[in-house]
Structure formats: C-alpha cells, structure tokens
Amino acid sequence: MLKRKERATRSSASEGQAPKVLVVDDEADILELLELTLLRMGIDVERAASLAEAKDKLARGSFDLCLTDMRLPDGTGLELVDYIAAHCADLPVAVITAHGSTENAVAALKAGAFDYLAKPVSLEQLRTLVKSALSLPKESPAKAVAEGLRLIGQSAAIVHVREMIEKLARTQAPVYISGESGSGKELAARLIHEASARRSKPFVPVNCGAIPENLMESEFFGYRKGAFTGAESDRDGFFQAANGGTLFLDEVADLPLAMQVKLLRAIQEKRVRKVGSTQEEPVDVRIISATHQRLASCVEEGRFRQDLYYRLNVIELKMPALRDRREDVPLIAEAILARLTRGGPACRLSPEAVQALTAYDFPGNVRELENILERAVALSDGGVIQVGDLQLTPPAEVDDARPTLEGKWPLQEYLDRVEKEAILEALEKTRYNRTAAAKLLGITFRALRYRMERLGIH
CATH class of the missing domain: 1.10.10.60 (Homeodomain-like)
Known part of the structure; x- marks a missing residue:
C-alpha cells in the first residue's frame, strides 16, 4: 500500500503533465507570492493553510514537491517533513524558516527535508530549489550512477553505506564523510552527486590541505583583474566552478581559522565576493566535506570553529576501514586487477595470495590495496600473483621484554x-x-x- 502511494506521489510530471506543488502556509501574502512564482514557471499549485489540510491533500492527491512554512497553526513544518518521510518517502519537501533560524533549518535537513528557504524568500533561490527538486531522478540512484563508479562489496558495512548514499542523494543537506585515508570518501561524495538532482552540473573536489594559506580566499571565491600583483584578468573560484553542482571539501580540518569564517558566511548566505570586488554574487552549491581526522576533536582543541562544524556536519556518513569488511577484499581485488590489466594479459590471485590479502590489516585501506596490486602485477610471472609478489608489510613484532618502551630504541x-x-x-x-x-x-x-x-x- 505504501509503495503504491510513493509511486503515485511523483507521477504527474513523468506522464507529461505539468508538475504539481503543494504549498503549505497560513499567511495569505506568502501563499500568493509562492503560487504566482510557481505558476509563472508552468507549475500547478495547490494550497494548504494548516498541517491537517496538508496531510489530507497528500492522502488524496499526487505531488512532485511540497513547500511548507516552519510555523503552522496546528503544528510545525518538521511534523509535516516526518509525515512525508513515513508516508510518501520519494516526495521532496522543502521548509521555509524565519531569517537567521539556523537551528530550524538544520533540524529540517536532518529530518529528511530536501532543502530550506529563509524569509524573506528570495525568488531566485526559490526557482533554483524548485528546478532542482523536480529534476531528481525517478529511478533508483544506483541506476543513475555513472558506469564504473561504484562501491564494491557485500558486507553489512558497505551495504549500509550504499543505502545511506541513496538517501543522501535525495536531499540538498550538507554531508560530512568521515573515515580513514584511502577508505573511499571522495568516491562516496561522487556517488551522492551522480545520483542527485545536481548530477548534470559540476562536481568540484578540493584538497584543503594542499592550498597555501595566502591563496585560499582567491582560490575559493575567485578574484577581479588587478586585485593583486599577477591578477591579469577576472577569474572564478571553486564556488563559481561548482555553481549548480557539488563542492567536495576534502581534508576540511586543514582549513585555517580565518578561512573557516569566510566559508561559514558563504554557506549561510549562499553568496560569495571575489577578491577585489565590492559586490557579492549568488552561488548555488551543495557542500560535501570529509577528513580522516576526528572533526569533533578539532573543535574541542580550538582548531575548528564549532558553528562551521554544525553547518557541515548536518548528516554524517561513516566510511568503514577495509579491515572492518575483510569479506569484501577478494571482490575489490578482482575488480582492481580487471582494471589494471585491461587491454593486456589477464592476471589473477593465487588462493594463498587471496588468503594473505584477506588477513592483512591495510592501514592505507583501498588505496593501499590498489598500490599493492599494481606492484604485484608488474612483479608476477605467468599471470598468477603469488604471496611473495604482494610484498605485504609484516605486522609489527612485540617484544615482551620491554612492553613499556616498545619500539623506542635504537x-x-x-x-x-x-x-x-x-x-x-x-x-x-x-x-x-x-x-x-x-x-x-x-x-x-x-x-x-x-x-x-x-x-x-x-
């Protein structure tokens, strides 16, 4: 019954009809503004002035998007977000919050809202949000992902990650991806992007630890001609390059505090100012961040701003270490070998080599596995990789005679x-x-x- 309801909820646009949006607000002037804007976009609109009326319309009709105010006469927008998540899970819902009400916006995103708008409502941002919501893929995100871009494995840990990616692809909420180096954080970010409404726009990865501090502002926000020595022409930054798409901030914990302040403002205001410019320009960017460090510890140590932490860490996706899903190692190794030997003679692992890899701890995770196999392909004879070809680092030996100062000498x-x-x-x-x-x-x-x-x- 629930699945039939979910399919009906997003049916109108797919059948060639005009998309239909449910607008929920008890203020007549806001309703009028939203309805007029949507009608000019060629979208059918239905109104609801209360939580009860909205639930009734959702039960009897089919919609492609729901826009709801946070404050309603008989409840809250969050209650409607929860109701939609339970009864029509594939219907995107966006909430309209009071200006500066960051807590409500974050709470809505955590509850599963597609996005939010702050009052006074910017019609430009409204149109952008509606277009993004209506362009969400109707099929399973797994089918929408580019060929070859996948998380391999059948372990419970990686199955959970794939399920989370499918959910995160259907929202605009900022995502924080945690995990060890080499565990696939950037791949997860790309998968979220490729299965989202932003898939036709750029995915821009940025390694925050590799940018010199004195160049950060110009790299992120761009600059105007003559802003500094060497600025011979206008140049866009990462935010402009990712406009309409996704900006992936890898190793975000390495951002200096001064840059963290500017990044926070850009995220909150959805506007940036180029170096040397007096005008701000709007940007529509989804932020996905990642680091191998514990971001909460960085906050406690004063190295990362708490307010920025809460803006980035709306939803956390934890990438498991390879040693925590050892059953996936043979499958991953097989896929890597197929890629490494494409166009050349086939290469496979001996049973002993598979056993050795499965027992290995992989401090560098999947990236280390790739390096090990690339080296082994070059060293192996006859197309079969033996244990010796892997050159695995032996586990550190423990000297029981000196447990307190282990490894400190020579x-x-x-x-x-x-x-x-x-x-x-x-x-x-x-x-x-x-x-x-x-x-x-x-x-x-x-x-x-x-x-x-x-x-x-x-």
Whole structure:
C-alpha cells in the first residue's frame, strides 16, 4: 500500500503533465507570492493553510514537491517533513524558516527535508530549489550512477553505506564523510552527486590541505583583474566552478581559522565576493566535506570553529576501514586487477595470495590495496600473483621484554620511522604533490627531497 502511494506521489510530471506543488502556509501574502512564482514557471499549485489540510491533500492527491512554512497553526513544518518521510518517502519537501533560524533549518535537513528557504524568500533561490527538486531522478540512484563508479562489496558495512548514499542523494543537506585515508570518501561524495538532482552540473573536489594559506580566499571565491600583483584578468573560484553542482571539501580540518569564517558566511548566505570586488554574487552549491581526522576533536582543541562544524556536519556518513569488511577484499581485488590489466594479459590471485590479502590489516585501506596490486602485477610471472609478489608489510613484532618502551630504541631507527610516517601522510594528503607536502610539513622542497632519499621513499 505504501509503495503504491510513493509511486503515485511523483507521477504527474513523468506522464507529461505539468508538475504539481503543494504549498503549505497560513499567511495569505506568502501563499500568493509562492503560487504566482510557481505558476509563472508552468507549475500547478495547490494550497494548504494548516498541517491537517496538508496531510489530507497528500492522502488524496499526487505531488512532485511540497513547500511548507516552519510555523503552522496546528503544528510545525518538521511534523509535516516526518509525515512525508513515513508516508510518501520519494516526495521532496522543502521548509521555509524565519531569517537567521539556523537551528530550524538544520533540524529540517536532518529530518529528511530536501532543502530550506529563509524569509524573506528570495525568488531566485526559490526557482533554483524548485528546478532542482523536480529534476531528481525517478529511478533508483544506483541506476543513475555513472558506469564504473561504484562501491564494491557485500558486507553489512558497505551495504549500509550504499543505502545511506541513496538517501543522501535525495536531499540538498550538507554531508560530512568521515573515515580513514584511502577508505573511499571522495568516491562516496561522487556517488551522492551522480545520483542527485545536481548530477548534470559540476562536481568540484578540493584538497584543503594542499592550498597555501595566502591563496585560499582567491582560490575559493575567485578574484577581479588587478586585485593583486599577477591578477591579469577576472577569474572564478571553486564556488563559481561548482555553481549548480557539488563542492567536495576534502581534508576540511586543514582549513585555517580565518578561512573557516569566510566559508561559514558563504554557506549561510549562499553568496560569495571575489577578491577585489565590492559586490557579492549568488552561488548555488551543495557542500560535501570529509577528513580522516576526528572533526569533533578539532573543535574541542580550538582548531575548528564549532558553528562551521554544525553547518557541515548536518548528516554524517561513516566510511568503514577495509579491515572492518575483510569479506569484501577478494571482490575489490578482482575488480582492481580487471582494471589494471585491461587491454593486456589477464592476471589473477593465487588462493594463498587471496588468503594473505584477506588477513592483512591495510592501514592505507583501498588505496593501499590498489598500490599493492599494481606492484604485484608488474612483479608476477605467468599471470598468477603469488604471496611473495604482494610484498605485504609484516605486522609489527612485540617484544615482551620491554612492553613499556616498545619500539623506542635504537633511537635513530625510531626517529626515522616517525619521520617517514609524517612524510608519507603529508604526501598522501596532498595527493603526492611534493611542493605542497613540503609546505604542509614546514620544510623546504629541497629538505623534503633529501629526507625522502635518505629514508628510501620513492
């Protein structure tokens, strides 16, 4: 019964009829404004002045979008969001909140609202929201995803992630993706984008840890000609490049506090000002952020603004480590090998190699598995990868004779190990851009090159 209702709720537009929107508000002037704007867009409108009337219309009719005020005579917009989530789950609903009421907006998004509008309602933002909601894919997001862009595995952990991605694709809410390095955070962000109403617009990934602090504002918001030495022409920033689409902020914890303030304003106001400009320009961008650090700990330590944390972390998606879904390792390895050997001789893993990979902890997660297999393909003979070809790092041995100071001597070996780990982490965070990694480490490029040679990092 519920599924029949869900299908009927979004049926009108798909049959070639004009889309139909239910507008819920008890203020006649707001209703008039919204209805007039929607009618000019070629959209049919039905009104409801209360929560009870809205529920009645939803039970008897079919709609493609619901717009509701947060304050209603007999309840709240949040109650209507909950009702729609329970009875017509595929119907997008947007709430209209009082100006500056951030808590209500965030609560609505957490409850499953597609998006929100702040009073006084901007007609430009209203039209953008309506167009996005009406362009949501009717089929399952899994079918809308580009070929080859997928999370492989059948473990309970990855099945849950795929289910979450399907839900997150049907909302505009900011998403915070947590997880270890190499666990697939950017892939998850791309999947959300590709299955969303923004799929035809750009997906712009940004590594926040790889941008020099003095260039951050111009990189994010763009600049005008003559704004500074070397600004020979106008240039758009990441926000303008992602307009209408998704801006993915990787390693967002690395943003300096001064930039965090400017990012918060851009997210709240949905407007940005280029460096050297006196005018702000509107931008329509969905923010998805990620970091391998614990963002809550960064807030506690004063390295990340709490207000920005709450704006970014509306909904959290946790990416599991590969060691927490070992049953998926053979499937992932098979897919990676098929990609690595495409166009050449086939290559497969021996049963012993599969067993060794499944037992390995993978500190670098899927990215490390890719590197291991790429090296193994080059080393193997006869198209069969043996355990020796994998060159897996053996687990650290524990010396029971000195449990309290384990691994602290010889001192030079310990210091080399710490230095090597720091350099590898910096290289990984900057996608192996050595210049950016040197800046992150606070050393010169020449010093980094010397240390990499001395420690055998290639």
